[in-house]
Amino acid sequence: MQVIYYSADQDAAAWVPGLQAALPQAEVRLWQPGAPLADYAVVWKPPQQLLDEQTHLKALFNTGAGVDALMKLQLPAGVPVIRLDDAGMSVQMAEYVCHAVIRHFREFAGYEADMGAGKWSFRKPRSRLDFPVGVLGLGVLGQRVARSVAQFDFPVNGWSRTAKALPGVRSFAGNEQLEQFLSASRILVCLLPLTRETENLLDAKRLSCLRPGGYVVNVARGAHLVDADLLSLLESGHLAGATLDVFRVEPLPKGHPFWQHPKITLTPHTSARTLRTESIAQIAGKIAAVERGERVAGLVDSNRGY
Amino acid sequence: MQVIYYSADQDAAAWVPGLQAALPQAEVRLWQPGAPLADYAVVWKPPQQLLDEQTHLKALFNTGAGVDALMKLQLPAGVPVIRLDDAGMSVQMAEYVCHAVIRHFREFAGYEADMGAGKWSFRKPRSRLDFPVGVLGLGVLGQRVARSVAQFDFPVNGWSRTAKALPGVRSFAGNEQLEQFLSASRILVCLLPLTRETENLLDAKRLSCLRPGGYVVNVARGAHLVDADLLSLLESGHLAGATLDVFRVEPLPKGHPFWQHPKITLTPHTSARTLRTESIAQIAGKIAAVERGERVAGLVDSNRGY
Numbered sequence: 265m266q267v268i269y270y271s272a273d274q275d276a277a278a279w280v281p282g283l284q285a286a287l288p289q290a291e292v293r294l295w296q297p298g299a300p301l302a303d304y305a306v307v308w309k310p311p312q313q314l315l316d317e318q319t320h321l322k323a324l325f326n327t328g329a330g331v332d333a334l335m336k337l338q339l340p341a342g343v344p345v346i347r348l349d350d351a352g353m354s355v356q357m358a359e360y361v362c363h364a365v366i367r368h369f370r371e372f373a374g375y376e377a378d379m380g381a382g383k384w385s386f387r388k389p390r391s392r393l394d395f396p397v398g399v400l401g402l403g404v405l406g407q408r409v410a411r412s413v414a415q416f417d418f419p420v421n422g423w424s425r426t427a428k429a430l431p432g433v434r435s436f437a438g439n440e441q442l443e444q445f446l447s448a449s450r451i452l453v454c455l456l457p458l459t460r461e462t463e464n465l466l467d468a469k470r471l472s473c474l475r476p477g478g479y480v481v482n483v484a485r486g487a488h489l490v491d492a493d494l495l496s497l498l499e500s501g502h503l504a505g506a507t508l509d510v511f512r513v514e515p516l517p518k519g520h521p522f523w524q525h526p527k528i529t530l531t532p533h534t535s536a537r538t539l540r541t542e543s544i545a546q547i548a549g550k551i552a553a554v555e556r557g558e559r560v561a562g563l564v565d566s567n568r569g570y
Numbered sequence: 571m572q573v574i575y576y577s578a579d580q581d582a583a584a585w586v587p588g589l590q591a592a593l594p595q596a597e598v599r600l601w602q603p604g605a606p607l608a609d610y611a612v613v614w615k616p617p618q619q620l621l622d623e624q625t626h627l628k629a630l631f632n633t634g635a636g637v638d639a640l641m642k643l644q645l646p647a648g649v650p651v652i653r654l655d656d657a658g659m660s661v662q663m664a665e666y667v668c669h670a671v672i673r674h675f676r677e678f679a680g681y682e683a684d685m686g687a688g689k690w691s692f693r694k695p696r697s698r699l700d701f702p703v704g705v706l707g708l709g710v711l712g713q714r715v716a717r718s719v720a721q722f723d724f725p726v727n728g729w730s731r732t733a734k735a736l737p738g739v740r741s742f743a744g745n746e747q748l749e750q751f752l753s754a755s756r757i758l759v760c761l762l763p764l765t766r767e768t769e770n771l772l773d774a775k776r777l778s779c780l781r782p783g784g785y786v787v788n789v790a791r792g793a794h795l796v797d798a799d800l801l802s803l804l805e806s807g808h809l810a811g812a813t814l815d816v817f818r819v820e821p822l823p824k825g826h827p828f829w830q831h832p833k834i835t836l837t838p839h840t841s842a843r844t845l846r847t848e849s850i851a852q853i854a855g856k857i858a859a860v861e862r863g864e865r866v867a868g869l870v871d872s873n874r875g876y
Contacts, residue, residue: 355723358721359676362722363668363673370669370840389843389845392661416665516690518688524686529682531685534693
């Protein structure tokens with residue numbers, strides 16, 4: 265069995281031997297133009313040439329959580345594209361979001377700034393009932409995030425394309441319930457896949473639906489959010505702030521107004537990293553399942569785009 | 571029925587009418603020297619004179635989570651001292667501790683500082699298996715904190731005076747297992763009651779037992795921690811940092827070395843506030859239970875000190 269690996273970002277020097285160790289029966293190599301035809305490809309943001317050349321693939325594995333970069337390419341017809349189920353990403357996402365939600369709700373940045381200025385301050389406690397959290401997107405990551413936030417007794421709303429029932433989460437589904445979902449939420453967490461339907465979804469019209477003093481946590485893709493609309497709603501005061509991990513262009517370009525904005529907390533696309541060991545174990549398991557002719561979880565629907 | 575209220579800190583103008591509304595059959599008044607004898611007293615850090623004068627109490631309610639201030643007074647013999655069960659404090663404590671643990675583990679303060687300086691940085695992800703969290707004290711607050719931290723897949727150790735079995739928590743008990751508990755932990759969360767036994771517990775000897783790169787979160791009482799010992803272990807590098815919400819003297823005195831220490835995050839005793847509405851409802855329920863002659867949860871053992 266032949267396996268090729270390619271990543272635009274990740275450290276091939278660690279992935280290739282890792283995959284080899286997990287798949288002792290296979291020959292694992294780093295893809296280069298003109299490489300021999302392989303049975304499986306493990307990729308992150310591959311070039312079109314890889315897909316064009318590799319005409320014998322039984323499956324294509326995507327090592328990140330989002331397949332939006334892959335969906336922009338011409339995919340080989342009939343080859344299943346498989347996402348990882350979780351591989352340690354959902355707990356990282358739950359951590360990131362809970363940290364951002366708690367930090368905003370409890371005003372810890374303000375307290376720390378006061379203490380840093382030598383000031384022992386008092387702020388009136390706020391009620392969590394006034395901070396319903398809305399989770400946009402209820403896939404593996406969104407479900408884990410919703411459950412984690414609910415554990416801190418916040419009211420939690422969830423929105424997904426098709427209805428999903430989750431304990432402790434008030435569920436909304438489809439375009440017809442999107443505004444209702446937004447109006448019921450004050451802290452909005454975006455965990456959507458990036459597709460034609462979800463690009464620019466967080467624009468002035470949608471963000472204005474959030475409750476006054478709204479807050480945006482974007483951990484999905486930069487292209488979900490219309491940057492200028494976020495800035496004007498922060499300016500008008502309808503939104504109180506945002507925590508952003510993803511941007512339209514990454515690294516965030518110099519001179520972008522998000523840099524040093526007093527109401528925006530920035531992190532450099534670090535909310536949930538692909539963990540190599542967990543991912544490799546999962547890919548090896550899925551390859552074994554494909555070889556046995558079994559159905560594999562994480563199959564991407566290219567019409568849906570995720 | 572007569573009820574008196576006294577607090578060194580809280581807003582009597584809100585508590586007295588709140589208690590009155592919850593106890594329509596009672597006469598609720600703010601305690602003043604020479605006040606008529608009452609059946610119940612609801613107090614936070616009362617003066618000795620209140621206890622000396624009120625010789626007909628059926629029960630004494632403490633509105634904070636810790637009764638250490640009360641235990642330093644001469645208490646009326648035979649009068650049950652009752653703590654609140656939770657009253658919204660444990661979820662606040664879980665929030666505070668999870669925020670501090672995640673912020674340290676994920677290096678969010680470092681990322682935010684980098685981004686604030688216009689720098690898109692990369693830090694090698696750390697494994698949560700290298701950050702076992704030890705919760706000192708497994709009362710109502712400690713149990714909730716342990717459960718919340720475990721939900722983020724950290725290994726969790728718990729220590730209590732007497733053995734407690736909690737799902738997902740490796741339990742240690744008694745003085746003979748304290749060092750073993752500390753050696754198994756890297757992030758230490760102090761949630762102990764303050765008693766003669768626990769005062770100055772977190773000294774150089776005990777803190778040195780933590781794993782290298784240890785981290786201290788103190789949300790109990792300032793007197794649990796020997797300030798100078800924390801500072802030297804931060805200096806030596808054995809400890810990586812601390813988040814402190816409580817101090818020997820509050821507000822933290824000007825010139826104290828904790829102010830602006832680069833490895834210490836400070837908050838002004840805000841980890842878990844007594845929530846008035848929840849507390850009043852609980853006190854009213856407990857008074858009704860005492861009147862019916864029932865056993866009431868939260869009874870303080872004055873020998874044990876909590």
